[in-house]
Amino acid sequence: MTANASSNSTDRTRAHVFVSGTVQGVFYRATTRETAQESGVDGWVKNLEDGRVEAVFEGEQDAVESMVEWCHEGSPAATVTGVDVEYDKPRGLSGFEIRY
Secondary structure (H helix, E strand, O other): OHHHHHHHHHHEEEEEEEEEEEOOOOOHHHHHHHHHHHHOOEEEEEEOOOOOEEEEEEEEHHHHHHHHHHHOOOOOOOEEEEEEEEEEOOOOOOOEEEOO
16 A cells, blocks of 8 residues: 555646746636646646736646646637746645636
């Protein structure tokens, strides 16, 4: 049981993402939540006052990496000009929410 738990924790990662461009008012947050939920990724997404979108993704490494890649495109109406990512240890988030 212990070996399984430790290998499982190493498979999980956390990505803290800042997305620049035309990413507010284009359903970016809603589409991010929908995509994350479909991918089984936990975390949150919110608009920042400077026009960027901030998000945290936690989950299996492949799923989190897939979400980071998705951020480069975003919702159909978005125009992404930059994605900054920092990786860290997961903090045990559960579910995915839009924060205000």
